[in-house]
Amino acid sequence: MTIHAQASERRHTAPGGPDGQSPIVVRGLTKQYGELTAVDDLTFTVTPGRVTGFLGPNGAGKTTTLRMLLGLVAPTSGTATIGDRLYADLPEPTRVVGAVLEASSAHRGRTGRNHLRAACIATGLEISRADATLEMVGLMAAADRPFKGYSLGMRQRLGIASAMLGDPDVLILDEPANGLDPEGIRWMRTLLQGLASEGRTVLVSSHLLSEMQALADEVVIVAAGRLARQGSIDDIIAPLSIGAPVQVSTPQPERLAAALRSAGATVTIPNGTALRVLGIEESLIGDLAFSVGVPVHRLYTETPDLEDAFLTLTHAEAAIR
């Protein structure tokens, strides 16, 4: 039986919520270290069935938030629950939540297989889950090698294997792409999107914006411990697209520029055949070009990507506090 088949079979008896769905709900979460407010009244929800990116510059409080969610760090105030329960109150937490918080969390002298087996024994899982998850993350060949000989990418894979031991409803990963090569990143993306499509809740923190754009359905953006924005990537980008410049490619740039200027647009000509137009929409530019009989070879709006959105949203916040 494949891991996915096992997962869908298990869905009927999943312990997380009424129908096996376990949303993550963070409400007014605050963590203060002396003078420093690492996490400041943070509120957001992560829904099952999608990959949610948890995005922010280094030092924004992402890891602290995840550690509070997992009962490792005590919040100063506020709550973070998984399927309406605190992590520490889950009777069999590893069957509900799988988490990878740091790639370097195994005993250096222990083999990958024994690392996972120890976890199976501690949590009452079948010992065979160790090999099943090693297989799943493609680490079987290195199963009997001590952890100290693992590359960073192999450590990430072992981390994901350990998170998947209990076949959980919820996956929480802190910077899982660190140390993975491009093939590894693609593998992880396919894996996480597959797990989300089975109805699991997947929360992935990252500062790698391009990776998040390819992976996440939704993002929670934090800066300086505060929520900057939550929504689907399109929703976050859309407001920034309003009034975005339009690029036009034409063999008669001067004629088109004159027509556009008379229609109220601001036009620059960066090179011989290209125009950059502000203050007038793409479709109107097409209509105008047609009406003055100027051929247009190319016409597109400069859509801001997530990186632009991210930099705009976190602009005022210092990364390191």
Next chain:
Amino acid sequence: MKRLVHAELFKLRTTNAWWLFALAILASTVTMLVVNGINAYSLLQPFNSFVNLHSHGHAGSIPADFLAHLRQEWTAGHDGIGQAAMLYTSGQLIGVLLVCLLGIVMVTSEFYQQTATFTFLQTPRRSAVIRGKLVAALLVAGLAWLVSTVISVAAGAAFLHSQGYSTGLGHWAVDRAILLNLAAYLLWTLFGIGFGCLVRHQLAATVSATVLYLIGATAAATVFELLNTYVLNQNWVLAAQVVVPPVASTVMVSATQAFEQSPPAWVGAVVLLVWSLVAIRLGDRRLQRHDIT
């Protein structure tokens, strides 16, 4: 609980800690057995032979006061039962330090090896993790005591028999020494777990516990002697040095009085137990409040 103990034993078995610990227990038992054997061999000789051994055959030329000293030493040690108790608990001197260090390492390695996050994600109830470690460490300490005792009793009994003495087994003084030895192994293990919870830095914890164990008794004797001489000249001041863990341990296992004002053996046992429980309670409370980062 059972699975946490099982997991801790599995974790011990899957690193080199297991072999290093076993090897250290065996080596220390054998070394101390040889030392105690040589000592017992000379003390169990008739007095003349004992003196000859100590003077390398020049018994006639040794000063009278040294002879008197040898006579005193020989009288105290020329006792098959006493030597049996000493031989059968040969592993103790280093063994109790080793189980204490094992307890410390079982807790501190979670932080040193950065596995605490992983461990507490699986078992968010941190006290349960500590209890699992405690039971696992006690089982291993019990096993260490058993191995050490079997080796010591087999070799010691054969030696005593070869010297024409009874093995002493079944004699209460001997059996008591063996059982108190077990109590020492278990109590020092408890102490180690508690100490590890309190001082989570592995190097700091192991070094300070070793120093406390090795020179604690001497330091305590000096300090309490000074207190008695210059501050409060009462006998109970000297007896009070039993509050220092290694002194308590010695008081507990000594067949005779550990020192002149020494309280009875059970006081040593209680002191060691109280220290261990206090360390565990404080360590556990500290761990509950500690942010795992």
